[in-house]
Amino acid sequence: MPREVLNSIKVHSVKFNPMRTKYIFVTGGVISTLGKGITTSAIATLLESKGYKVTCVKCDAYVNIDAGTMNPTEHGEVFVTSDGVETDQDVGNYERFLHRSLSRVNYLTTGQVYQKVIERERNLEYGGRCVEVVPHVPEEVIRRLKEAAKRDDADIVIAEIGGTVGEYQNVLFLEADRLLKRESPDDVINMHVSYLPIPKSVGEMKSKPVQYSIRTLQSTGIQPEFVIARAERSLDDKRKEKIAVFGNVSYENIISNPDVASIYEIPLLFASDHLAEKIVKALRMPKASSSSRFGLTKWEHLARRIKNVRTPVRVGIVGKYFDTGEFILEDSYISVIEAIKHAAWRLNRKPEVQWLDSQEFETSSRALAKLNNFHAIIVPGGFGSRGVLGKIRAIEYARRRKIPYLGLCYGMQLAVVEFARNVLGKPRAHTEEIDSKTSDPVIHILPEQKQLMAKKQYGASMRLGSYECALTNGSLARSLYKKSVIHERHRHRYELNNKYREELENRGMSISGVNRERNLAEIVELKNHPFFVGVQFHPEFQSRPLEPHPLFLGLVKAGDGRV
Secondary structure (H helix, E strand, C coil): CCHHHHHHHHCCCCCCCCCCCEEEEEEECCCCCCCHHHHHHHHHHHHHHCCCCEEEEEEECCCCCCCCCCCHHHHCCCEECCCCCEECHHHHHHHHHHCCCCCHHHEEEHHHHHHHHHHHHHCCCCCCCCCCHHHHHHHHHHHHHHHHHHHCCCCEEEEEECCCCCCCCCHHHHHHHHHHHHHCHHHEEEEEEEECCCCCCCCCCCCHHHHHHHHHHHCCCCCCCEEEEEECCCCCHHHHHHHHHHHCCCHHHEEEEECCCCHHHHHHHHHHCCHHHHHHHHCCCCCCCCCCCCCHHHHHHHHHHHHHCCCEEEEEEEECCCCCCHHHHHHHCHHHHHHHHHHHHHCCCEEEEEEEECCHHHHCHHHHHHHHHCCEEEECCCCCCCCHHHHHHHHHHHHHCCCCEEEECHHHHHHHHHHHHHCCCCCCEEECCCCCCCCEEEEEECHHHHHHHHCCCCCCCCEEEEEEEEECCCCHHHHHHCCCEEEEEEEECEEECHHHHHHHHHCCEEEEEEECCCCEEEEEEECCCCCEEEECCCHHHHCECCECCHHHHHHHHHHCCCC
16 A cells, blocks of 8 residues: 555544553454354453443444434344434443443444545545545544544443454455554454354364454454454363464463353453453553442352342233344344343342234234233334234233233333223224324324424434433332433334323323423323333333343332232
8 A cells, every 4th residue: 555545544533642542343253143242342341340441332334324224123123322323232232231321432334434434525624635445434433433432531442343254344444443553553452253163963163164264354454362262162272272373363362252141241251261451461551540330249249140040020022023033033122131131130030031922912812811921011112013903902901900011112102002092982092103094193293203204304313312201209100210300212203192191191091201391201100000101212221230220120020929
């Protein structure tokens, strides 16, 4: 590459201070869905336990500007940050492990990067030079990583590069990795997460796929300092030696990452291999001057509790994302599932989650009877008409049979629809999302959302991010949160129609949470029911393994011993 091109790399970058911030790039090899996001989160947890300030950034190779327009059955859950960015589900993992909120600087896509480069070109910010894919696109990636470091005041930035090495899509992120390493070689390291299969016909763990994925990474100009070896069981010395010799990686820096019962054991697994100390040494970092908010002791207590709980709590999730198998379904609702686990473990219960296809309830009253087998029922967020009648029937069953119920976003809206139909006597009551001509639009679209939809402005245009909600004194919500004002995250276009609020409350559906700025109903609950709560927001996004969300704690506690 010509010297003048190399020199141009620093033109638009935030000035890099090699004495301040360090960078760890996490790449994957062999197969997707290895758990790079969990690995990244666990490493961040480990380094923070040593007193360092750590932030994580997900680098998604999609040309999409954000994850908001992606189908959850294909891409997984859309996780929303407090500042309203629709991100990949791995950002949710980062938040759960770091126990703090992240923001727009912690998520970047190829689309965002190209959009910014083109914007700069149009504004003549490149000084008349030809704008090229390399170095200007990787340069923008580097600038954003440094922006995340500055925004989060981080000692260490861990950048997870989506996909696997060898794919065309993530080449420019790898190029950013290589160029930043060239700029400050003592302040950048690479961790390669790769897979060792154990073919059933052989019964022996094979390291050759890892060797090839390392070679592929090396072909981009990147030499990993660490290899995180994913496999069904722990790595033996023979396999470590092979990876060390053929991958040109230090034997001590090959870290075994076998399957474990809970993802929250992984920081402890890495700690047993002294991974944090090895990273600090590789990055030539001084000893941290600050203390950790969450040391590993609390993670050890959590891991023991998870292993020792015996009494089950069965929670049924009534949803519609079932077409592509249980694995994808779990990805679609990952924050809900984790929030259930956090609450169950805190209450010394073993979480047992079962998927319930709402379409099954549309044609079979007998199918509804299976709801009696659960301690609690959840209807999560979602969009569209498929399975809606089944959800409404399940909600009615939970209301009449006194089964603890939590409705999240769409689950809250459909709870209002069900109540209006069967208690207020309005059989045609509906949400305008499904029936725009309903005579009783108890759920209607916000005026500004109607305008956006008419213009087909879908991306990043919903009511997104954290909003204030004032809680009614004496309500169940107030007693669970133990505060009068809360802030929760939203992702929706439709709201409870205020024209029906008085009628709903007169018949027993209390509006216990309100956004005072716009007088929008945020929480509904029923009296004379052990637990029936619907929320317009997504509380699951703010649940943490060491700090369970109060609504999920309330749901699990209400269901305890019911069956």
